[in-house]
Amino acid sequence: xxxxxxxxxxxxxxxxxxxxxxxxxxxxxxxxxxxxxxxxxxxxxxxxxxxxxxxxxxxxxxxxxxxxxxxxxxxxxxxxxxxxxxxxxxxxxxxxxxxxxxxxxxxxxxxxxxxxxxxxxxxxxxxxxxxxxxxxxxxxxxxxxxxxxxxxxxxxxxxx
Amino acid sequence: xxxxxxxxxxxxxxxxxxxxxxxxxxxxxxxxxxxxxxxxxxxxxxxxxxxxxxxxxxxxxxxxxxxxxxxxxxxxxxxxxxxxxxxxxxxxxxxxxxxxxxxxxxxxxxxxxxxxxxxxxxxxxxxxxxxxxxxxxxxxxxxxxxxxxxxxxxxxxxxxxxxxxxxxxxxxxxxxxxxxxxxxxxxxxxxxxxxxxxxxxxxxxxxxxxxxxxxxxxxxxxxxxxxxxxxxxxxxxxxxxxxxxxxxxxxxxxxxxxxxxxxxxxxxxxxxxxxxxxxxxxxxxxxxxxxxxxxxxxxxxxxxxxxxxxxxxxxxxxxxxxxxxxxxxxxxxxxxxxxxxxxxxxxxxxxxxxxxxxxxxxxxxxxxxxxxxxxxxxxxxxxxxxxxxxxxxxxxxxxxxxxxxxxxxxxxxxxxxxxxxxxxxxxxxxxxxxxxxxxxxxxxxxxxxxxxxxxxxxxxxxxxxxxxxxxxxxxxxxxxxxxxxxxxxxxxxxxxxxxxxxxxxxxxxxxxxxxxxxxxxxxxxxxxxxxxxxxxxxxxxxxxxxxxxxxxxxxxxxxxxxxx
Ligand code: HEM
Ligand SMILES: [Cu+2]
Ligand SMILES: [Cu+2]
Numbered sequence: 001x002x003x004x005x006x007x008x009x010x011x012x013x014x015x016x017x018x019x020x021x022x023x024x025x026x027x028x029x030x031x032x033x034x035x036x037x038x039x040x041x042x043x044x045x046x047x048x049x050x051x052x053x054x055x056x057x058x059x060x061x062x063x064x065x066x067x068x069x070x071x072x073x074x075x076x077x078x079x080x081x082x083x084x085x086x087x088x089x090x091x092x093x094x095x096x097x098x099x100x101x102x103x104x105x106x107x108x109x110x111x112x113x114x115x116x117x118x119x120x121x122x123x124x125x126x127x128x129x130x131x132x133x134x135x136x137x138x139x140x141x142x143x144x145x146x147x148x149x150x151x152x153x154x155x156x157x158x159x160x
Numbered sequence: 161x162x163x164x165x166x167x168x169x170x171x172x173x174x175x176x177x178x179x180x181x182x183x184x185x186x187x188x189x190x191x192x193x194x195x196x197x198x199x200x201x202x203x204x205x206x207x208x209x210x211x212x213x214x215x216x217x218x219x220x221x222x223x224x225x226x227x228x229x230x231x232x233x234x235x236x237x238x239x240x241x242x243x244x245x246x247x248x249x250x251x252x253x254x255x256x257x258x259x260x261x262x263x264x265x266x267x268x269x270x271x272x273x274x275x276x277x278x279x280x281x282x283x284x285x286x287x288x289x290x291x292x293x294x295x296x297x298x299x300x301x302x303x304x305x306x307x308x309x310x311x312x313x314x315x316x317x318x319x320x321x322x323x324x325x326x327x328x329x330x331x332x333x334x335x336x337x338x339x340x341x342x343x344x345x346x347x348x349x350x351x352x353x354x355x356x357x358x359x360x361x362x363x364x365x366x367x368x369x370x371x372x373x374x375x376x377x378x379x380x381x382x383x384x385x386x387x388x389x390x391x392x393x394x395x396x397x398x399x400x401x402x403x404x405x406x407x408x409x410x411x412x413x414x415x416x417x418x419x420x421x422x423x424x425x426x427x428x429x430x431x432x433x434x435x436x437x438x439x440x441x442x443x444x445x446x447x448x449x450x451x452x453x454x455x456x457x458x459x460x461x462x463x464x465x466x467x468x469x470x471x472x473x474x475x476x477x478x479x480x481x482x483x484x485x486x487x488x489x490x491x492x493x494x495x496x497x498x499x500x501x502x503x504x505x506x507x508x509x510x511x512x513x514x515x516x517x518x519x520x521x522x523x524x525x526x527x528x529x530x531x532x533x534x535x536x537x538x539x540x541x542x543x544x545x546x547x548x549x550x551x552x553x554x555x556x557x558x559x560x561x562x563x564x565x566x567x568x569x570x571x572x573x574x575x576x577x578x579x580x581x582x583x584x585x586x587x588x589x590x591x592x593x594x595x596x597x598x599x600x601x602x603x604x605x606x607x608x609x610x611x612x613x614x615x616x617x618x619x620x621x622x623x624x625x626x627x628x629x630x631x632x633x634x635x636x637x638x639x640x641x642x643x644x645x646x647x648x649x650x651x652x653x654x655x656x657x658x659x660x661x662x663x664x665x666x667x668x669x670x671x672x673x674x675x676x677x678x679x680x681x682x683x684x685x686x687x688x689x690x691x692x693x694x695x696x697x698x699x700x701x702x703x704x705x706x707x708x709x710x711x712x713x714x715x716x717x718x719x720x721x722x723x724x
Contacts, residue, residue, distance in 0.1 A: 119451060
């Protein structure tokens with residue numbers, strides 16, 4: 001099969017560019033420590049009351065480390081308070097571990113300005129860690145359609 | 161050698177130089193026009209979604225005033241029904257014209273059409289009666305009315321029958337003409353339907369064994385993570401099923417329309433083979449943020465995703481070189497002026513070149529989405545609709561519109577109603593989609609979610625507000641463009657008195673020594689199968705809970721548990 005000279009150069013260039021992209025991804029993981037959500041376990045949503053999600057909310061693990069247990073449900077983030085759009089407060093420099101699942105349908109969380117983007121599925125536990133280095137107000141937004149109340153499914157993180 | 165053919169079952173057809181045989185007219189016409197009706201319903205909701213999401217307007221969507229109902233209609237009718245009907249009609253046209261024969265069975269053509277049409281009606285019923293607001297990805301554990309799933313099943317079964325008919329037609333032709341050169345357009349169409357059939361197994365299993373039985377009340381539980389894996393096994397190749405007919409037009413029809421020649425026929429075939437093989441083991445790139453899939457599988461499918469981008473870049477070169485030749489024929493002299501020296505006054509050409517330009521941003525943003533860690537910044541933000549309105553809404557739909565500008569006149573046997581209107585349509589569409597891409601992309605980077613009724617949301621990031629308001633311009637342009645398109649189509653069907661002058665831009669077969677190994681469909685299928693096992697078997701082993709089975713009950717998209 002004949003391949004034109006210029007086309008051959010093009011194919012090589014494409015190969016090189018994709019090699020570079022792949023290297024950049026590897027670097028983002030190895031050098032910059034970006035982590036993708038990975039499996040941490042399953043959970044039966046009918047048995048949340050007998051699990052670590054029995055009492056959702058914020059707990060402090062050490063001076064700068066916190067854990068937020070959260071149950072997404074139609075149509076709010078349950079972190080232990082009754083408010084429809086709850087708020088949690090953290091000091092700047094806190095490392096927050098979010099452990100979350102869904103009670104009913106597919107939801108998701110996106111935290112403004114931070115590398116948090118994960119699906120919440122009933123039956124699966126999602127876990128991500130994030131550092132809040134700057135003071136500010138950051139919203140947790142449900143980013144997967146979950147029914148008529150989806151657009152109001154928001155929580156707030158106040159970092160002071 | 162004409163006399164010694166042993167297998168003759170359908171007579172060779174002699175097509176008119178200009179215009180259609182009535183067999184073509186009915187078969188191609190009914191599919192393409194049904195597709196356009198689906199598009200007509202779906203497309204007009206798009207601009208109103210933009211208006212609803214813009215803080216300056218927050219208009220309620222007319223007709224389907226409930227936002228998520230409108231969005232489901234928009235996604236399902238545009239992305240699933242318009243595309244499929246159009247592609248099936250276009251593919252029949254390619255096979256019949258290129259191989260100069262009727263389809264293997266005309267009866268099967270109509271059986272498949274009837275199934276797909278009933279499918280469309282069932283889905284429309286469920287959507288209009290507000291019982292299927294599950295969006296076009298219908299993730300469990302949201303459960304829709306059974307008519308919705310039944311309609312999808314009929315659509316897919318219809319396309320399987322179409323595939324059988326296409327391959328049987330090709331087989332008969334191959335037996336009668338063992339040495340002849342298979343036209344590239346036919347080759348591309350066959351690869352596309354191989355890809356489609358393999359891909360649709362995923363969604364067929366999801367609908368038949370998880371969603372439909374739950375919707376009917378035969379089972380009570382489901383598994384969202386397994387459902388998503390089955391859907392995306394199908395969902396990524398689905399985007400190639402839309403794209404390959406556009407490539408087919410760029411490779412095999414645009415050269416004739418632009419008075420040029422294809423640059424490399426063998427490399428085009430290699431591209432189609434690569435697209436067929438590598439579009440399947442990549443769907444996990446839609447699940448990078450899923451909790452149930454391991455990072456290793458996400459990494460492996462990222463690599464395959466980069467590989468499947470290669471044939472598209474080969475296509476860019478191949479088609480670019482063809483266009484350069486067209487520009488040189490029209491007097492281009494300097495390295496780059498061939499781009500402007502195209503026949504921009506011909507809407508068929510203008511649409512396709514504009515589609516390619518949109519595909520540049522579509523492709524680049526796609527590679528960004530596929531980049532594993534970068535995806536965390538982009539997933540489920542409005543960046544994603546920005547991306548796929550450059551690819552599906554831009555490259556694919558605008559190419560299909562360009563095809564309509566010659567195909568609908570042939571179906572009707574009259575000239576295009578208005579060339580000028582068509583040119584305005586093309587330019588408003590491409591500028592509209594660019595602005596849509598820019599504004600929605602920028603808003604997405606700031607964190608505006610997709611699939612969200614922002615008009616009713618208690619919070620929108622203030623930084624994103626200017627972009628969302630700017631997107632109104634794109635909504636207006638695209639609304640105008642859509643209106644111009646449908647006026648022109650209706651005008652061509654009903655009002656045009658112009659003479660048809662254009663010929664069908666189709667190669668018929670000629671004797672040659674083109675490599676027959678490319679038609680080893682069994683070999684390609686085995687490679688696809690092996691890659692599927694490597695890329696997908698570990699994913700399914702991870703996501704299916706073998707000890708507990710399904711544990712999640714179904715929920716109604718309008719709230720509460722689902723009741724059959
Ligand atoms: C008139 C031009 C169009 C405009 C202004 C438009 C606008 C939009 C907008 C704003 C969204 C996102 C809504 C949201 O995420 O909440 C959307 C989603 C979508 N559009 Fe379009 N669109 C247009 C044409 C098309 C065409 C031609 C197609 C396909 C052939 C298409 C396919 C889709 C799909 C598949 C979705 C995703 C739906 C979902 O997230 O469930 N659109 N469109
Ligand atoms: Cu939601
Ligand atoms: Cu994909």
